[in-house]
Amino acid sequence: MSERTGKQLSKEEKDARFEAELLPVLDPLYNFAYRLTLDEDDANDLVQETYLKAYRFFDYFEQGTNAKAWLFRILKNSFINEFRKKSKQPAKVDYSEVEGYYNSEDVEGESGVATTTDMRTESVQDLIGDEVASALNALPVDFRTVIILCDLEGFTYEEMAKILDIPIGTVRSRLHRARNSLKEKLEKYAKSMGYNNNEI
Amino acid sequence: MESKITEVYQNAPVEGKETECEKVSKLLDLVIDGEATSEDQHYFNHHIEDCVTCFESHQKQKLLKGLVSGHLKRVIVPESLALSIKAKIQKTL
Ligand SMILES: [Zn+2]
Numbered sequence: 292m293s294e295r296t297g298k299q300l301s302k303e304e305k306d307a308r309f310e311a312e313l314l315p316v317l318d319p320l321y322n323f324a325y326r327l328t329l330d331e332d333d334a335n336d337l338v339q340e341t342y343l344k345a346y347r348f349f350d351y352f353e354q355g356t357n358a359k360a361w362l363f364r365i366l367k368n369s370f371i372n373e374f375r376k377k378s379k380q381p382a383k384v385d386y387s388e389v390e391g392y393y394n395s396e397d398v399e400g401e402s403g404v405a406t407t408t409d410m411r412t413e414s415v416q417d418l419i420g421d422e423v424a425s426a427l428n429a430l431p432v433d434f435r436t437v438i439i440l441c442d443l444e445g446f447t448y449e450e451m452a453k454i455l456d457i458p459i460g461t462v463r464s465r466l467h468r469a470r471n472s473l474k475e476k477l478e479k480y481a482k483s484m485g486y487n488n489n490e491i
Numbered sequence: 492m493e494s495k496i497t498e499v500y501q502n503a504p505v506e507g508k509e510t511e512c513e514k515v516s517k518l519l520d521l522v523i524d525g526e527a528t529s530e531d532q533h534y535f536n537h538h539i540e541d542c543v544t545c546f547e548s549h550q551k552q553k554l555l556k557g558l559v560s561g562h563l564k565r566v567i568v569p570e571s572l573a574l575s576i577k578a579k580i581q582k583t584l
Contacts, residue, residue: 306580314573321568335572342576346583419561427563441524442559448526467520474555 309349313342316359319444320366324441327370329428340373345386360446364454367436426476434469441466511538515545523552 299307320341324334344365345352354359427435440446440454452459515538520537523525539546 304582309580310577316567318565321572322565325566330568331566334566335569338572339576339579343579343583346580350529377530418564419558419562422582423562424564427559433554434528438559441500442556443563445560448524463520466524470520470555477555484494486520 303374304305305349308354311344312352312354313345313362316362318433323363323439323444324370326427326435326443327432337366337370340369344369346387356436357450359444360450360454361441363444363446370410375456376393422480426473426480429476430469430472433465434472435470437462437466438473512542513546515539515542516548519548519552523556535543 305412308410321334321338324337325331328334328337340380341362345362349363352358427438430438436455440451441448446454448459448462451462455462457465515535518527518531518535522532527535539549
């Protein structure tokens with residue numbers, strides 16, 4: 292009790308602490324929101340909502356603890372509880388369209404535009420990135436989430452379990468299934484790029 | 492009697508090459524995510540020195556993780572976002 296009153300801060304102090312501790316997470320948080328919603332405006336709204344919630348509950352946030360995991364958890368819950376219901380279509384990318392594009396002759400046409408070797412290397416890098424993105428976006432949101440949290444953001448299994456409110460065993464099995472699924476999608480691409488099935 | 496049963500069970504040929512590979516494949520995600528215990532890590536490393544199949548699946552799984560961590564482009568945060576968050580917070584009591 293006395294600890295709570297001892298922590299009473301002025302609005303200015305609270306705001307300053309809030310900004311210093313939580314705003315550095317903005318970049319990963321926005322990226323996470325974007326990977327969940329697949330829409331920039333929606334990501335924007337979701338991130339703002341997350342920060343406002345975090346502000347309301349900031350008294351319960353223990354200074355020096357994992358701010359990133361805390362914000363990711365709030366964002367994930369907002370996405371599930373409110374956002375997903377609000378938005379008409381949770382997955383706005385029609386994978387078949389993207390797939391159709393990359394499987395067509397356009398892939399060669401595109402890299403053909405880059406005439407210098409440097410540019411060609413760069414465009415191949417871009418193509419890989421784009422293909423990873425569309426394969427990932429085509430996964431169910433639960434699968435997409437664990438891959439982003441683990442492989443892109445480097446959260447531990449324990450942190451992921453807390454963010455997602457699921458046991459570590461479920462984190463592991465979900466991640467495993469998500470990777471198999473991603474592998475399957477990327478294999479199609481690998482074939483179209485002339486790699487054989489065993490390369491990925 | 493009980494000890495005899497245990498003995499028989501323990502001597503059963505369950506530790507074949509196949510189950511060892513199965514154990515290693517279950518460790519695969521833990522290993523590439525840095526979540527394996529040092530004991531498991533040691534077991535894993537030792538096994539893939541001799542087993543080409545498991546060595547290759549390890550390579551593939553590392554490659555897959557690398558595709559996401561190394562090639563997935565990060566989206567750029569709109570400049571206005573931080574400002575509008577700060578503005579909203581200042582208005583909140
Ligand atoms: Zn093996």
